Amino acid sequence: MRTGISITVKPSSRKRLKAILKDRNAPQKHVWRAEIVLFSANGLGTNEIMRRTGNAKTFVWLWQERFMQEGVAGLLRDKTWPSRVAPLGPVVAVRVMARTLSKPPGERSHWTGTMMAEACGISGSAVFRIWRAHGLQPHQVKYFKLSNDPKFVEKLRDVVGLYVDPPAHAIVLSFDEKNEIQALDRTQPGLPMKKGRAGTMTHDYKRNGTTTLFAALEVPEGNVIGRCMQRHRHEEFIRFLNTVKPSAKAICLGRRPT
Numbered sequence: 001m002r003t004g005i006s007i008t009v010k011p012s013s014r015k016r017l018k019a020i021l022k023d024r025n026a027p028q029k030h031v032w033r034a035e036i037v038l039f040s041a042n043g044l045g046t047n048e049i050m051r052r053t054g055n056a057k058t059f060v061w062l063w064q065e066r067f068m069q070e071g072v073a074g075l076l077r078d079k080t081w082p083s084r085v086a087p088l089g090p091v092v093a094v095r096v097m098a099r100t101l102s103k104p105p106g107e108r109s110h111w112t113g114t115m116m117a118e119a120c121g122i123s124g125s126a127v128f129r130i131w132r133a134h135g136l137q138p139h140q141v142k143y144f145k146l147s148n149d150p151k152f153v154e155k156l157r158d159v160v161g162l163y164v165d166p167p168a169h170a171i172v173l174s175f176d177e178k179n180e181i182q183a184l185d186r187t188q189p190g191l192p193m194k195k196g197r198a199g200t201m202t203h204d205y206k207r208n209g210t211t212t213l214f215a216a217l218e219v220p221e222g223n224v225i226g227r228c229m230q231r232h233r234h235e236e237f238i239r240f241l242n243t244v245k246p247s248a249k250a251i252c253l254g255r256r257p258t
Contacts, residue, residue: 007064009041016072033063033075040064088126096120096130100138111138163219173216173225173244179232183208214240 009017017034020026032053039049049060066074099119104111113124113131120127131137149155166172184205193199214237215226225244229236 007037007040007067009037013072014038014041030076032059033067036060036063037067037075088122088130092120092122092126093130093134096122096127097134097136100131100136110141166220171244172219174219175214175216177212177214177232177237179212180210181213181228183211212236216240216244 017038020030020034021038032055035053036049036055036059039052044052046057046060049055050057053060063075070077096116099116100111104115108115113127116127117124162172185208186202187204187206188202190199190201191197209230211228211230212232213226213228215224217224227240227243229240
């Protein structure tokens with residue numbers, strides 16, 4: 001052992017080091033460090049420790065000194081080194097925030113990390129760190145629409161009240177319709193999916209006309225009832241309501257086709 005190194009392991013520390021060696025989930029670097037300390041405490045020289053652990057001389061010396069200074073806890077902790085790149089100051093973050101809240105150049109819909117990095121002269125990872133720290137997500141937009149109806153609150157209360165407390169023997173349906181749905185089909189049958197190969201279909205298709213979908217959500221039960229019809233008139237709407245619950249009184253909320 002080199003001069004100035006004298007390692008004495010207490011029984012409690014030896015027990016912790018042996019537990020690290022027996023732990024199958026322990027990182028390999030922790031196992032190496034524990035072996036170096038135990039071999040050193042048993043009087044083995046540096047060359048023998050290097051041969052048994054397969055590590056370099058500087059590595060052995062480093063963790064011998066670390067154990068002498070900090071004990072077992074020092075073996076389980078890696079010291080962090082300062083970054084060679086100077087950290088970005090608050091001025092850069094303010095500049096990125098101001099640009100993010102402004103419109104992007106050209107016809108673009110929103111700022112991207114690459115665009116912001118080029119505009120501010122920083123890396124893309126720095127831009128994402130600033131956005132994450134301030135909770136900004138330029139790629140996400142939430143839509144809204146404020147009603148100009150002066151009786152909107154009264155109508156809203158009527159609708160919500162009908163959902164929460166419908167009349168006796170009534171079925172509340174939330175209804176909507178989708179017209180002019182194209183009924184498309186492939187010109188040739190495709191092959192089914194199997195192991196190692198995706199399903200296939202032809203690139204072209206043929207038109208089979210259009211159809212109209214009537215659908216209603218039964219609010220209390222959460223059931224969706226739908227039916228396709230060829231035309232889009234009030235006769236089809238009434239026929240659809242008769243098929244939903246013919247023996248019950250239905251209250252339908254939604255757009256009614258004309």
